[in-house]
Amino acid sequence: MLHSIERSIPATFAAMKVSVIGTGNAAWHFAHIIKLGGHDLLSVWGRDTAKAKAMAHEFGCALPDSPIPEVQPDLVLLAVSDEAIQGLSATASGNWLMAHVSGTVPIDFLKNERRGIIWPVQSLTAGIPVDYANVPFCVEADSAADLELLSSLPSAFGGAVYRTTHEQRNLLHLAAVFACNFSNHLYTIAERITDKAVVPFETLHPLIEFTAQRIQSISPSSAQTGPAIRKDALTVMRHLELLRDEPELANLYRYFTQLIQDTHS
């Protein structure tokens, strides 16, 4: 069994010199977090030089020719795709703390002596600032001091920072795929059905929002409603009849109905 994770509260503030590698959604948000937190954003580097140039201009920092600038950073954030982490970390290794921002990549993919991970449990889009106090962050590092350094970035905004193990971060990532990526696909299916009915999909917006908000006050297991948990065989039969020309959706419907009934039996 895994140990319960702790909420990290760094003791002191120390401004860091930070270099960001990457020009995507996460890179933009970490550049934003660093600036807002009063740290020194030394540089932004990316293989997409046009994007890197735009970001360096936006955040008023250097645009070095290589991943690491001349001024030595305290922290290098590898905000790049999972596949690029290993290769870039070898190129950008040095005396600094190097951290990636992925929900799944293990820490030993980083080819550096001082290693860490800082993963935001939120979907972030470049150019759209969010309230970082409302974004949970998972942090990992080899040393307690580096854990402290990483934790200080988001905790400056007052949000929750969790010290996770590799397995905890991976399980949380998996749980997010079920709760969010797969739910979004269910919304996609619902839109296909409302399109078929020539009913605006917006009709479902309030109920979708309610369903997502309800589980903030009660456990999703207690919040379950609908024909499956009620064992309402007549409604299930009517629904399957509506799906007579959609065998794949009928299968998924039957599968969920069974899962819900098994879970709550």
Place this chain on the structure above:
Amino acid sequence: MLHSIERSIPATFAAMKVSVIGTGNAAWHFAHIIKLGGHDLLSVWGRDTAKAKAMAHEFGCALPDSPIPEVQPDLVLLAVSDEAIQGLSATASGNWLMAHVSGTVPIDFLKNERRGIIWPVQSLTAGIPVDYANVPFCVEADSAADLELLSSLPSAFGGAVYRTTHEQRNLLHLAAVFACNFSNHLYTIAERITDKAVVPFETLHPLIEFTAQRIQSISPSSAQTGPAIRKDALTVMRHLELLRDEPELANLYRYFTQLIQDTHS
């Protein structure tokens, strides 16, 4: 193909005398809507006499011995379980408009000359008032005049009222099961995984809320993210490895991954 539904805007306000049959969640909310809308709530009747008494007391109306009070109502609302609609409608039939509030039961289950349906597309809990301007209602009736009567109930609050056919209402109900009941089961699975990781489920609250809100501005199909749509085989493999002791969840994971890839190929 079904006809596009219209948003109904009643022309005039006329106070109605209304009898509510039922004492559950929907009955409570319709009693509330009737009072708030300036109508005359004549009576509440239910087989659960204690609950009926409490509701009649709360809303200051009569508690008749039989479903219909002595004063003749303009409208009788059958806010009871699907199974009870047919039987009760025979007992309570008369010269008035009779309407049920179900998302699936056909209009001809009502044993009355003047028939209608008013279905709120929202999960409503007795005792917890909601902003009815944010609840979409589907209405059906045999005559245009009765459609107008039913539409006037929720539209007094400024919310959307849709004139649906039986098939449209049923498809919308089915879509809600996919988007809400099944999503809630995915939240339940996510909580099981975070429990296993000994990570608080709250860590996922902001992402779940974001996912539900995002589809209010972009189509869920455009909003899809995650390893399945990215064809990120390595992450999918890591996730399935985490589910090695949960063959049922691994199946569901594979099924969704395939569905997402088929939908977006």
